[in-house]
Structure formats: C-alpha cells, structure tokens
Amino acid sequence: MTRLFTAIWRLMAVSAASRLSFWAVLVIPSLFAMLHFRDDAPAAAASWLAFAFPAALCSGWSGGETRRALISSLALTRAGAGPLLGAELTLSVLGGGLLSLVPLSMLPGTLPWQTWFVAPLSSLFVAAVALWLEPRSRALSGLVLGLLAALAYAPSGRGLPALLAVPGYTFRAFEGPAAGRIHPDAYFAMSVVLAACAVFLSATRTRALGGLCLRRGA
Amino acid sequence: MTEAPPVLLEAQGLRVSRDSENEADLAVLGGSAVVLAGDSRRFLARLAAVLAGVERPWCGRVTAGRLGIPVCERRARTAIGFLPAGARCPRGATPSSHLGLLSAAMGMGAKQSREAVSEVLRWCFLYEVRRTPGEALTEEQNAQLAFAAALLHNPSLFISQCPLPAVLYRQLDDLRAIGKALVLTADGLGSIPPCADRVVLCSGSDIRRTVSRADLARLCSMAVDIRVSFCPALPRSAVEELPGLSNLVATDDGYSFSHPSPAAAVASVTALARANGRALTSMEVRAPAMSTLLRELREEQPPGREQDLFQPPEQEG
Numbered sequence: 162m163t164r165l166f167t168a169i170w171r172l173m174a175v176s177a178a179s180r181l182s183f184w185a186v187l188v189i190p191s192l193f194a195m196l197h198f199r200d201d202a203p204a205a206a207a208s209w210l211a212f213a214f215p216a217a218l219c220s221g222w223s224g225g226e227t228r229r230a231l232i233s234s235l236a237l238t239r240a241g242a243g244p245l246l247g248a249e250l251t252l253s254v255l256g257g258g259l260l261s262l263v264p265l266s267m268l269p270g271t272l273p274w275q276t277w278f279v280a281p282l283s284s285l286f287v288a289a290v291a292l293w294l295e296p297r298s299r300a301l302s303g304l305v306l307g308l309l310a311a312l313a314y315a316p317s318g319r320g321l322p323a324l325l326a327v328p329g330y331t332f333r334a335f336e337g338p339a340a341g342r343i344h345p346d347a348y349f350a351m352s353v354v355l356a357a358c359a360v361f362l363s364a365t366r367t368r369a370l371g372g373l374c375l376r377r378g379a
Numbered sequence: 380m381t382e383a384p385p386v387l388l389e390a391q392g393l394r395v396s397r398d399s400e401n402e403a404d405l406a407v408l409g410g411s412a413v414v415l416a417g418d419s420r421r422f423l424a425r426l427a428a429v430l431a432g433v434e435r436p437w438c439g440r441v442t443a444g445r446l447g448i449p450v451c452e453r454r455a456r457t458a459i460g461f462l463p464a465g466a467r468c469p470r471g472a473t474p475s476s477h478l479g480l481l482s483a484a485m486g487m488g489a490k491q492s493r494e495a496v497s498e499v500l501r502w503c504f505l506y507e508v509r510r511t512p513g514e515a516l517t518e519e520q521n522a523q524l525a526f527a528a529a530l531l532h533n534p535s536l537f538i539s540q541c542p543l544p545a546v547l548y549r550q551l552d553d554l555r556a557i558g559k560a561l562v563l564t565a566d567g568l569g570s571i572p573p574c575a576d577r578v579v580l581c582s583g584s585d586i587r588r589t590v591s592r593a594d595l596a597r598l599c600s601m602a603v604d605i606r607v608s609f610c611p612a613l614p615r616s617a618v619e620e621l622p623g624l625s626n627l628v629a630t631d632d633g634y635s636f637s638h639p640s641p642a643a644a645v646a647s648v649t650a651l652a653r654a655n656g657r658a659l660t661s662m663e664v665r666a667p668a669m670s671t672l673l674r675e676l677r678e679e680q681p682p683g684r685e686q687d688l689f690q691p692p693e694q695e696g
Contacts, residue, residue, distance in 0.1 A: 162483075164479070164483040164489060164492070165480060165483035165484050168476060168479060168480040168483060169480070171476075172469060172471050172472055172480075175471040176470070176471055179471075225470075226467075226469070226470055227469040227470045227471055227472075228469075230466075230467050230468070230469040230470075230513075231469050231480075233463055233466065234466065234469075234477070234480075234481055234528060235481070235484050237433075237456065237461050237463070237529075238456065238481060238484040238485050238532075239453065239454075239456050239457060239484070239485055239486060240484040240485070240486070241453070244484060
C-alpha cells in the first residue's frame with residue numbers, strides 16, 4: 162500500500178506543481194487572510210493553509226484526465242479505486258496539517274487540544290468536498306468551497322454559519338470558550354460530522370466513477 | 380495422457396442487454412481464442428464488459444477461471460485481465476511508473492513488481508519508451524501499455540474491449556500457446572487476429588452465432604464484393620462468361636460481382652482483360668460487412684433449427 166500511495170502522491174504533486182491555479186489558490190487567499198486578520202496573523206495563516214492546501218491540490222486534479230485514467234486502471238485491480246481516494250485524502254490532510262503546523266508553532270501559550278484535531282479534519286473535509294463535487298461540475302465545487310471560505314469573514318457569532326466556516330474552525334477554536342461564543346468542542350464535533358459525511362460522499366462518487374469510466378471505455 | 384483444456388470462461392443463458400432477444404451460451408477453453416465480431420462497437424464493448432464482470436448482464440450467468448468464479452465477484456479479478464477501450468497512460472506518468480503503480484495495486488511486492496514490470500515492458504516492445512511521459516505516447520503504444528497492464532498479474536483469461544493493433548498479434552499467439560483463454564474484439568473482418576479459432580458474430584443487440592475460422596472464410600468468400608473496370612470498357616456479355624460469377628452489376632466505371640472463390644475470380648478477370656486486349660484499370664476486393672455475413676447466415680440456417688452456441692461448430696463434409 163505504501164508504494165501505491167507514494168506513486169499516487171507523486172502523480173498528484175507533479176500535476177499540482179504544473180498548475181498555476183494550485184499556486185494561486187494556495188498563496189493568494191492565505192496572504193489575504195493574514196492581512197485581514199492582522200492581529201492574529203499566524204492563527205489566520207494556520208487555519209487558511211489547512212483549508213487552502215487541500216482545496217488547491219484537489220481542485221483541477223479531481224476532475225482531470227489523469228485521475229480518470231487512474232480510476233479506470235485501478236478499478237480493474239483487486240484493490241479497486243479505493244486506495245486512490247485514500248491517497249488523495251491522506252496527502253491533503255498531511256500537507257494541510259503540516260503547513261498549518263508551521264504558523265501554529267509560532268503562537269505563544271498553550272493551544273486548546275481541539276485545535277490539533279480541527280485543522281487536519283478541516284483539511285479532510287475540504288479535500289473530500291472537492292473530490293466529491295468536482296467530477297460533477299468544476300463550477301459547483303468552486304462555488305461551494307468559495308462559500309465556505311467566505312463564511313470565515315462573517316462576524317464571529319453563534320449558530321450554523323460560524324460552525325460551517327471551514328477556514329474559521331481552526332482560527333476560532335484557538336480562541337477558546339472565554340473569547341469565542343462557541344465552545345471548541347462544538348467545532349471539533351462539527352468538523353468530525355462534516356468530514357465523515359464528505360468522505361462518504363466522495364467514496365461513493367469515486368466508486369461510481371470507476372464503473373462509469375470502464376463502461377464508457379475510459 | 381494429456382489433460383483436456385479447462386473451460387476458463389463460461390456464459391450460460393446470457394442476454395447482454397434488455398434489447399437482446401435470444402439467450403446465448405458461450406464457453407472459452409484454455410489455449411483458444413474467440414473473437415467477438417460485429418458492426419456495433421457499442422454492443423461489442425458491452426458484451427466484452429459483461430464477460431469481464433465490469434458490467435452486469437440483463438440475465439444469465441458468467442463464470443471465469445478453473446474454479447468457475449462468478450465474474451462480478453472481486454476475487455475473479457485475479458483470473459481476468461481486461462483491456463478497456465481507450466485506456467491511456469495517465470499524464471505525468473511513464474509506462475514504467477504506471478505499471479509499477481498497478482502492480483502495487485495488485486498486491487505485488489517491490490522485487491516481484493520490478494521484475495514483472497521490466498519483463499512485460501520488454502515483451503510488449505515498450506522497453507525503449509519506458510521513461511517516456513504518458514502524453515508523448517502514440518495510440519498504438521497506449522494500446523500496448525493497456526495490454527501490458529491487463530496481463531501484469533498473469534491472468535488465465537484475457538478479454539479485450541477493443542480491436543488490438545497488429546503489433547500485438549505475436550503476443551496473442553504466445554498467450555494461446557501457454558494455455559490462456561483469449562476473448563478479443565473485432566469491428567470488421569480486417570481486425571480479426573490470425574490466432575482466432577472461433578468468431579462470435581453479433582448484431583446490434585444479440586449474439587447471433589459462433590462460427591469456426593474456416594466457416595467464416597467460406598462465408599466471406601461467398602459474400603465478397605469484387606469491383607473491376609477496364610479500358611476501353613468491356614461489354615457485359617464478355618464479363619458474363621466468367622465461370623462461377625454471380626450478382627453481376629454494372630457500375631459507373633465497370634462491373635461489380637460476387638464469386639465463391641475470390642482468388643480464382645482475380646485470376647480469371649486478369650486473363651479476360653488480356654484475352655480481350657483491355658487494360659485492367661482498377662480492381663477492388665471488398666470484404667463483406669458484418670451485417671451482410673449475418674444475412675447470409677440467416678439464409679443458410681434451416682428453418683426451425685435451434686442455435687447452440689455452446690457446441691463447437693459442425694465439421695463440414
């Protein structure tokens with residue numbers, strides 16, 4: 162499995178590095194967030210990188226030719242197309258988690274324990290949403306991810322919008338119950354539920370795509 | 380005492396799609412090659428996918444391997460090597476890395492994978508381009524790579540969803556010689572590989588009949604269309620003198636006719652032109668379309684006789 166994951170990661174990395182959109186989605190929103198949340202720049206950078214890395218990695222890749230060719234080849238093997246999704250999600254979580262660790266380590270004081278889980282879970286959610294929606298429609302995927310990102314700029318408050326603002330998870334979970342009006346446990350619980358739902362949907366979609374690619378003759 | 384070759388693919392009561400009218404039975408033995416032939420690429424692709432377990436049939440049961448595993452079960456994948464139509468090397472991958480990835484997905488160890496990939500690349504004439512990016516490969520090289528990928532795990536049954544390039548015909552012979560069962564696809568008579576033992580003639584929605592290669596040759600010779608033109612033009616009465624000629628029709632620049640032996644017809648036409656002091660300006664021998672062959676078969680079939688695709692074709696004489 163390690164060799165398979167490594168081979169898929171290599172293909173994803175080559176594909177990402179050659180796409181201008183990857184670098185644009187990775188850098189521009191993160192810089193914008195750091196400028197906007199100037200007072201908490203490291204925290205903003207951490208939460209935005211956890212969001213932006215999987216979004217940039219999976220957008221463009223998941224609806225592309227390479228992934229379709231991979232799915233149709235892997236669907237015929239004993240392992241099926243499942244490992245492909247596994248590799249995609251793992252790279253997104255590892256990349257997003259590692260990137261967000263850099264600014265997190267700059268923060269003074271002790272972080273709430275939820276923070277360490279919320280950042281990778283939000284990466285998992287974003288990657289799974291992109292992998293679920295993009296093979297259907299690139300525009301729809303962009304719209305949903307854009308909406309989730311835009312919610313991060315909504316004033317901090319109670320209710321669903323605050324819990325749905327994915328780049329805001331990590332950011333607001335830092336603040337703790339004293340500063341924020343929502344307990345970090347709520348962010349943690351919400352991120353677990355959202356990630357589980359998105360992974361289930363993307364797995365269903367990938368399995369269906371495997372059959373579809375073969376029926377259509379790749 | 381030599382053992383009888385095992386049945387490696389068996390389809391019983393098969394109706395491929397809702398439109399199929401007849402149930403068909405088909406068996407493919409180890410060391411034999413069956414070609415699915417017809418005019419409808421769509422139906423052929425679906426039939427091949429059904430036989431490989433990629434799609435479910437409308438009704439019927441398909442099993443593969445010596446153990447008779449239903450093809451839709453995941454464990455049947457080890458017994459089946461399937462070449463999907465239009466398979467391509469992914470962008471950013473090379474033939475070597477693509478096969479390496481697939482071998483990992485098939486559960487091979489690193490050493491075994493290295494050896495298998497290298498061996499299959501050499502065998503499929505891809506070793507020279509093993510480090511060429513996928514996007515730079517030609518159509519033929521992509522087909523060779525898909526063929527290599529389908530056979531990487533050494534399956535006992537190989538099924539192709541599309542016609543194979545002629546460069547792979549030698550490999551098909553090798554596979555047949557070592558006891559593998561082959562199910563190939565041909566969208567015309569020209570794409571039937573030389574290794575084929577039997578040909579399954581298909582209409583747009585049904586398996587019509589299985590014929591041996593010899594029977595197919597006989598059918599084709601009866602249905603072949605020969606077109607000739609002479610300069611100066613030869614009168615019809617002279618052409619009518621050719622022995623065995625039938626369906627003679629005058630065309631814009633000459634004549635078109637059928638003949639039970641196309642080779643003899645070619646010789647006779649050449650001799651006729653020489654005897655009458657004419658130049659043979661063009662001669663075309665057109666292979667019949669699958670639909671023509673199916674029509675010929677229908678006319679040959681005695682009324683009320685059941686088709687049994689499971690039985691080997693009857694020997695003539």
